[in-house]
Amino acid sequence: MAGVERRNPGEPEFRQAVHEVAMDIIPYISDKPIYKELMILERMTEPDRIVTFRVVWEDDRGSIRVNRGFRVQQNNAIGPYKGGIRFHPTVNQSVLKFLAFEQVFKNSLTGLPLGGGKGGSDFNPKGKSDREVMRFCQAFMTELSKHIGPNTDVPAGDIGVGAREVGYMFGQYKRLVNRFEGVLTGKALEFGGSRIRPEATGYGCVYMMQAMLAHHGESIEGRTCLVSGSGNVASYCAEKLIELGAKVVTLSDSGGFIHDKEGLTREKLAWVNELKNKRRGRIGEYVREFGGEYFEGERPWGVPCDLAFPCATQNEIEADDAATLLANNCRAIAEGANMPATPEAIKMIQNNKNLLHAPSKAANAGGVAVSGLEMSQNSLRLQWTREEVDQHLHKIISTIHDQCVEFGTAADGHIDYFKGANVAGFNKVASAMIAYGVM
Ligand SMILES: NC(=O)C1=CN([C@@H]2O[C@H](COP(=O)(O)OP(=O)(O)OC[C@H]3O[C@@H](n4cnc5c(N)ncnc54)[C@H](O)[C@@H]3O)[C@@H](O)[C@H]2O)C=CC1
Ligand SMILES: O=C(O)CCC(=O)C(=O)O
Numbered sequence: 001m002a003g004v005e006r007r008n009p010g011e012p013e014f015r016q017a018v019h020e021v022a023m024d025i026i027p028y029i030s031d032k033p034i035y036k037e038l039m040i041l042e043r044m045t046e047p048d049r050i051v052t053f054r055v056v057w058e059d060d061r062g063s064i065r066v067n068r069g070f071r072v073q074q075n076n077a078i079g080p081y082k083g084g085i086r087f088h089p090t091v092n093q094s095v096l097k098f099l100a101f102e103q104v105f106k107n108s109l110t111g112l113p114l115g116g117g118k119g120g121s122d123f124n125p126k127g128k129s130d131r132e133v134m135r136f137c138q139a140f141m142t143e144l145s146k147h148i149g150p151n152t153d154v155p156a157g158d159i160g161v162g163a164r165e166v167g168y169m170f171g172q173y174k175r176l177v178n179r180f181e182g183v184l185t186g187k188a189l190e191f192g193g194s195r196i197r198p199e200a201t202g203y204g205c206v207y208m209m210q211a212m213l214a215h216h217g218e219s220i221e222g223r224t225c226l227v228s229g230s231g232n233v234a235s236y237c238a239e240k241l242i243e244l245g246a247k248v249v250t251l252s253d254s255g256g257f258i259h260d261k262e263g264l265t266r267e268k269l270a271w272v273n274e275l276k277n278k279r280r281g282r283i284g285e286y287v288r289e290f291g292g293e294y295f296e297g298e299r300p301w302g303v304p305c306d307l308a309f310p311c312a313t314q315n316e317i318e319a320d321d322a323a324t325l326l327a328n329n330c331r332a333i334a335e336g337a338n339m340p341a342t343p344e345a346i347k348m349i350q351n352n353k354n355l356l357h358a359p360s361k362a363a364n365a366g367g368v369a370v371s372g373l374e375m376s377q378n379s380l381r382l383q384w385t386r387e388e389v390d391q392h393l394h395k396i397i398s399t400i401h402d403q404c405v406e407f408g409t410a411a412d413g414h415i416d417y418f419k420g421a422n423v424a425g426f427n428k429v430a431s432a433m434i435a436y437g438v439m
Pocket of ligand 2: 041080083084085103154155156157158185338364365367368369371
């Protein structure tokens with residue numbers, strides 16, 4: 001860790017992500033000298049390369065705007081770099097390095113041949129017109145296209161990048177290279193997308209919760225659930241929970257959260273999706289339409305619940321939130337967002353063995369897994385049915401759950417899902433790196 005801290009000054013999110021993994025991997029490799037001799041973990045913390053570039057575009061008033069673009073190509077030991085693109089004003093190198101590092105372990109857990117990467121820009125889509133977003137995406141892809149390809153690096157969506165942005169970026173890539181190829185995932189069905197990809201991260205997170213509860217003889221039905229966020233992951237997580245008979249009582253955005261004691265319904269959720277994806281409004285508007293309460297500037301973790309699904313952003317569960325969830329007897333957390341809990345919150349939760357906690361690497365791997373299936377379908381020039389893709393997704397998440405149990409079960413029977421996911425994700429990448437020799 002001292003080396004990682006020295007080499008990565010001013011990158012708190014990246015150091016946090018590495019520390020969380022190192023805490024599990026260092027004891028695991030202590031009796032396996034080959035990993036230490038070949039410096040496998042140290043090599044995994046250093047990205048293969050980071051590309052940064054200028055993105056220049058014109059706004060609707062004709063003014064020139066300048067943003068910074070990034071692609072972190074972290075590790076391609078087991079497949080082409082794979083991971084989303086984030087457009088948000090908080091994007092910087094530390095955030096993207098943490099996301100790319102996590103992605104390597106997550107992608108390994110899926111069992112598919114996918115390396116890890118992540119990219120994005122400090123561009124803020126909020127308040128921008130559709131044409132401005134299009135011009136930005138085209139300018140971003142003009143540079144990014146030099147560094148990606150269907151067998152090199154295959155980006156997808158993340159915060160601020162959904163179907164609309166993927167469409168604009170894919171169109172620009174196709175125009176630049178004059179080839180129709182599976183260089184992005186999360187594409188619309190009409191031009192090579194996979195069924196269930198939009199739903200996959202949220203659904204997968206619920207399947208992980210289902211697997212965790214089933215392993216302990218419990219189920220989701222009738223449980224009260226907190227969901228944070230109101231974007232892609234949150235909305236499909238809520239949809240699947242409602243379908244399985246749970247009661248979802250919260251959603252949030254960066255402005256605050258809504259609490260609907262009656263529970264969300266499919267109709268209310270459809271209204272939220274229209275609000276977020278078409279009108280691009282704020283979640284607070286929900287209470288004017290459906291009642292309930294809006295808590296400005298707050299997060300939902302104080303509402304009593306059985307199950308919690310952080311699906312907004314990193315470090316959204318802090319130590320005091322964890323204490324509240326524990327005090328309210330929350331039974332389980334499945335992380336839809338990447339690294340949503342701070343180290344202090346994780347420690348507090350892990351000290352209490354009654355709260356099951358699935359880390360993002362495992363719980364949100366459904367998104368990238370179906371992206372991997374989208375790549376397979378593109379190579380085959382085929383599109384599978386909803387049922388086929390959903391079956392694969394179920395199987396992949398259940399295998400991830402089993403790997404967490406295999407590598408995370410302690411002598412007293414307690415399952416540390418963080419340790420299980422870290423060790424299982426590490427093993428496959430490490431074996432490939434050993435096979436390649438020193439490079
Ligand atoms: N889209 C995907 O397939 C995957 C996404 N993720 C992760 O899931 C999380 C959510 O991503 P998406 O739903 O795709 O993005 P999105 O852009 O569709 O939605 C993001 C949501 O988070 C909220 N949010 C953003 N910053 C916030 C803040 N500071 N405080 C409270 N709320 C905030 C936004 O208001 C929005 O509701 C991120 O951590 C992302 O990395 C993880 C795996 C795959
Ligand atoms: O589908 C993908 O390639 C990326 C998904 C992603 O960004 C993530 O898992 O955090």
